[in-house]
Amino acid sequence: MNEKNLSQQTLPSDRIVSIDALRGLTILVMIFVNDLGGVGGTPKWMKHYFPYDADGMTFVDVVFPAFLFIVGMAIPFAIGRRLDRGESLASVWKHIFLRTLGLLVIGVFMVNSYSLGKDGVLNPNLWSFLMYAGVILVWNTPPGEQGRKRNLVLALRYIGVVLLILLAFLYRGTDKKELIEMRPHWWGILGLIAWAYLVSCIAYTFLRRQLAGMMGVVALLYCMFMADRAGLFSGVWLDQWVDFGSMLGSLAAITASGVVLGMILAPGSPEKTHGQRIRWAFFYGLGMAVAARFLYSLHQKDPTFIINKNAATVPWCLYSSAITVGVWIAIYWLMDMKGWVRWARIIQPAGENPLFAYILEPMIYATFSLLALLLGGFNPHEWLGQSFAIGFWRSLVFAFAVTWLTGALKKLGVRLRL
Secondary structure (H helix, E strand, O other), X not given: OOHHHHHXXXXXXXXXXXXXXXXXXXXXXXXXXXXXXXXXXXXXXXXOOOOOOOOOOOHHHHHHHHHHHHHHXXXXXXXXXXXXXXXXXXXXXHHHHHHHHHXXXXXXXXXXXXXXXXXXXXXXXXXXXXXXXXXXXXXXXXXXXXXXXXXXXXXXXXXXHHHHHHHHHHOOOOOOOOOOOOOOOOOHHHHHHXXXXXXXXXXXXHHOOOHHHHHHHHHHHHHHHHHHHOOOOOOOXXXXXXXXXXXXXXXXXXXXXXXXXXXXXXXXOOOOEHHHHXXXXXXXXXXXXXXXXXXXXXXXXXXXXXXXXXXXXXXXHHHHHHHHHHHHHHHHHHHHHOOOOXXXXXXXXXXXXXXXXXXXXXXXXXXXXXXXXXXXXXXXXXXXXXXXXXXXXXXXXXXXXXXXXXXXXXXXXXXXXX
């Protein structure tokens, strides 16, 4: 089949392989840049833009919003499929809230692991390792068929719950001694994803056949960010727990933007051919980039409109979303149109099992630190990161190793699903 015919082909499939590939690539780059950030001599353009309140961004600052966008792209497939096969709204909402709650719980545990004190019963690295082990036990997906393996996974789930509860009591990280010292200082990366996912799912379940309405939600969420910065939600009780402007506003808008593109790709979309999809996505991304540039022109009059990741400003969100769309178009052209899929096998495990790949990275760090106790304090991972010349390759190998290990453990039955 030639390229012209392929671009005109009607697409009955409900799975877009480029979405998994983009998710896997994003996780791979996330692990790489996270690891590279601790390497001595790393160039500024390979780290988060600094200082953190400055106006600007590097490619590293696009990684997290790219993942938020991909979360949104998957919603019309995951939630839409449940609704299409006749699941009740109560069942769908139960799935959405349980997934949100799971991400929030894991996010709180991870955030607290960064501020562990040294006066606890457990070594901080041992606490972290056991915490991630507990997360794996609780959220590991059991086999679908009845049998010993399924019963074992379910039994281990209860052990994981008990382990996490015990670790919550054993946690020590503040000067103020209390029975439970863990606190949601902030919700962590997974928590930010959870709130954005919840807001986007709420919008999608009501507007899943209304593309214009979903795009209107995106605009409304960005307006919510600007209203929050103008002080509209100051004094609201919930604001002490959730940032209306970023968590429920601009970051949720990134995920909702992904939902819009996912609606174009999902079954039932009016865009039936490769050419139509790419053309729509191109102008969609271009529109977000132009909007970002227009809004950024106001940055000298109001800091709300600077490009800043930590503040989750609207220009940063729009530029990041536009870049993500552009990368997806390239991958879609390679994989879904041209059929060049073999190159993505190395990142496929991270795309199919992203939560496990994400927590595997800090779990390995904790393992290295525990091994250092047996080696007289020598940590080979840290030793290889003293110079950029060696540390760059360390981080690259480490990122691919985590991806490979994710796939290897998946074959052994370890797959996290909320």
